[in-house]
Amino acid sequence: MNATTRQPILMYDTTLRDGSQGEGVSFSLQDKINVTRRLAEMGIDFVEGGYPLSNEKDVAFFQQIRDIDLGGTKVCAFGMTRRRGMKAADDPGMQALVAAQTPCITLVGKTWDYHATEVLRVSLEENLAMIGESAEFLGRHSDVIYDAEHFFDGYDANPDYAIETLRAAAAAGAKWMVLCDTNGGTLPEQIAAVTKTAIEKLADFDVRFGIHCHNDGDLATANSLAAVDAGALQVQGTINGIGERCGNADLVAVVSNLALKKSSYEVLGGRSLKHLTELSRYVYETANLQWRNGQPFVGQSAFAHKGGMHVHAINKAASTYEHIDPALVGNERRILISELSGRSNIAAVAEQHNIADDREAMDKILAEVVRLENEGFQFENAGASFDLLVKRVTGSFTPHFDTIKYRVVAGDRDSRSHTVFAEAIIKLMVGDVLWFDAAEGHGPVNALDAALRKALQGTYPCLTEMHLIDYKVRVVDSGAGTAASIRVNIESSDGNESWGTIGVSENIIEASYNALVDAVEYKLHKENVPQPVADADSNDQADLAESASAN
Numbered sequence: 001m002n003a004t005t006r007q008p009i010l011m012y013d014t015t016l017r018d019g020s021q022g023e024g025v026s027f028s029l030q031d032k033i034n035v036t037r038r039l040a041e042m043g044i045d046f047v048e049g050g051y052p053l054s055n056e057k058d059v060a061f062f063q064q065i066r067d068i069d070l071g072g073t074k075v076c077a078f079g080m081t082r083r084r085g086m087k088a089a090d091d092p093g094m095q096a097l098v099a100a101q102t103p104c105i106t107l108v109g110k111t112w113d114y115h116a117t118e119v120l121r122v123s124l125e126e127n128l129a130m131i132g133e134s135a136e137f138l139g140r141h142s143d144v145i146y147d148a149e150h151f152f153d154g155y156d157a158n159p160d161y162a163i164e165t166l167r168a169a170a171a172a173g174a175k176w177m178v179l180c181d182t183n184g185g186t187l188p189e190q191i192a193a194v195t196k197t198a199i200e201k202l203a204d205f206d207v208r209f210g211i212h213c214h215n216d217g218d219l220a221t222a223n224s225l226a227a228v229d230a231g232a233l234q235v236q237g238t239i240n241g242i243g244e245r246c247g248n249a250d251l252v253a254v255v256s257n258l259a260l261k262k263s264s265y266e267v268l269g270g271r272s273l274k275h276l277t278e279l280s281r282y283v284y285e286t287a288n289l290q291w292r293n294g295q296p297f298v299g300q301s302a303f304a305h306k307g308g309m310h311v312h313a314i315n316k317a318a319s320t321y322e323h324i325d326p327a328l329v330g331n332e333r334r335i336l337i338s339e340l341s342g343r344s345n346i347a348a349v350a351e352q353h354n355i356a357d358d359r360e361a362m363d364k365i366l367a368e369v370v371r372l373e374n375e376g377f378q379f380e381n382a383g384a385s386f387d388l389l390v391k392r393v394t395g396s397f398t399p400h401f402d403t404i405k406y407r408v409v410a411g412d413r414d415s416r417s418h419t420v421f422a423e424a425i426i427k428l429m430v431g432d433v434l435w436f437d438a439a440e441g442h443g444p445v446n447a448l449d450a451a452l453r454k455a456l457q458g459t460y461p462c463l464t465e466m467h468l469i470d471y472k473v474r475v476v477d478s479g480a481g482t483a484a485s486i487r488v489n490i491e492s493s494d495g496n497e498s499w500g501t502i503g504v505s506e507n508i509i510e511a512s513y514n515a516l517v518d519a520v521e522y523k524l525h526k527e528n529v530p531q532p533v534a535d536a537d538s539n540d541q542a543d544l545a546e547s548a549s550a551n
């Protein structure tokens with residue numbers, strides 16, 4: 001390989017096998033097929049689909065995936081060496097692996113003498129026979145990738161025996177030797193030294209090496225990179241690092257570091273990483289897990305800037321506080337507004353308000369943000385409320401309605417349907433028309449939302465497009481140290497855009513109502529809906545539009 005050629009490092013994804021050993025993770029058959037397709041589109045070289053001895057779902061996966069075109073991506077079935085004291089051909093695990101009909105079979109065997117004698121309760125010779133006979137039997141059907149479980153702990157305890165186990169697999173025809181840091185406690189310098197030695201000791205075999213690291217010391221990515229530098233040509237890991245205990249090496253970070261930081265390697269056949277953030281979020285959603293905001297490269301906070309001094313600098317040059325361009329991995333820069341903001345945060349976020357040159361306006365906005373954060377507000381997830389705040393402070397806010405009063409009765413039980421419901425009544429002025437409405441809902445906020453929109457939809461039909469998509473409540477200590485406040489965050493959507501609003505009060509209903517009002521006002525402002533002009537003839541006597549009705 002000459003100096004300009006990049007060494008390909010193959011990516012082996014075990015999200016569907018080791019990832020599903022993570023607490024709280026379970027994939028349906030369709031999930032597994034969908035994730036496999038996504039991994040193939042990304043250019044992942046190997047996808048470990050599951051353990052065919054383990055369950056019917058995994059058996060069905062291997063049957064169905066066979067008929068799907070995955071381009072150059074190879075599907076692997078995973079299983080352990082034959083059980084002690086039987087022939088490989090008679091072992092149900094071996095038979096299940098062969099029946100999976102995958103181009104590669106990943107065989108896990110014991111490296112650590114302690115595991116062989118204490119866990120499997122076999123002699124060291126029988127363990128070597130189990131590895132060799134299993135690899136030889138499976139190799140008649142598919143390429144064998146040998147996962148040397150506990151390789152680093154085994155090497156530490158008995159280096160000669162650890163190497164013997166690899167030689168047993170290699171002599172039987174296994175194509176890959178994957179060194180596993182199964183307990184995840186090894187340090188990068190040990191990984192590098194032992195990987196290098198293992199490669200040297202097997203120089204007489206035509207085999208390639210890989211690495212499989214767990215994250216118990218929070219070093220799985222660093223350990224994987226150290227092994228690559230020592231000569232490993234395959235990295236096993238999972239998307240988002242999900243997996244047994246503290247998880248596996250996060251392939252998102254491994255791929256990004258190798259592709260963007262290490263010019264001597266090539267991953268994913270040189271493809272772009274611009275769908276990496278999308279893939280990460282897809283896997284979180286499919287596994288029904290919360291995103292990890294602080295996840296390097298693809299997390300929502302990975303390029304989120306909060307400190308005023310940071311934002312000031314990145315407005316001049318993004319590289320002052322960003323290690324890569326977020327677009328390279330499909331992520332985006334975010335500027336957060338908080339009490340730690342400076343004028344630069346305000347100017348960046350309030351770009352559409354054209355106030356970048358108005359230092360006085362920015363100072364006023366900043367002072368208002370600091371004051372409100374002291375009361376328990378937080379604008380990071382309430383961009384729409386911040387937008388309205390800017391309008392209010394700069395004098396460009398005119399409300400579309402004024403609330404006169406509202407009341408909620410919660411917890412009533414309908415004696416016919418036996419359901420618990422809430423009722424809300426609302427009285428408000430739109431221009432010079434008084435609206436008085438009532439609505440029911442599954443809970444107080446649902447009822448208030450329904451009543452508010454019922455009262456307004458006649459005047460503002462575009463409100464029929466919007467609905468609530470998320471509602472969060474939190475108790476917060478206000479800076480004043482008085483009674484605890486309730487912070488309500490509401491996420492609304494109209495199908496084209498979603499927006500966050502906030503309300504804070506000692507009363508949960510009031511906090512919710514304020515967040516709802518902001519949500520509605522934001523929608524009306526973004527649609528440029530004009531505020532109604534009061535009719536001069538009816539100034540002294542408001543029309544009463546009594547539209548209250550039982551739902």
Ligand SMILES: CC(=O)SCCNC(=O)CCNC(=O)[C@H](O)C(C)(C)COP(=O)(O)OP(=O)(O)OC[C@H]1O[C@@H](n2cnc3c(N)ncnc32)[C@H](O)[C@@H]1OP(=O)(O)O
Nearest residue numbers: 051053054055080081082083084108109110119120149182
């Ligand atoms: C490091 C890793 O992540 S390896 C993968 C771990 N993943 C999983 O365990 C998930 C899938 N596993 C399963 O579904 C089940 O454990 C099965 C179907 C494989 C086996 O189930 P069971 O037969 O009920 O066995 P159980 O799980 O209790 O114990 C493991 C058995 O495998 C044997 N075994 C464990 N590792 C190996 C190995 N590398 N080679 C041969 N036999 C092994 C043990 O000796 C034990 O057999 P014994 O009961 O005769 O002593």
Ligand SMILES: CC(=O)C(=O)O
Nearest residue numbers: 108147149150180182
């Ligand atoms: C093979 C495997 O999952 C491990 O050793 O951790």
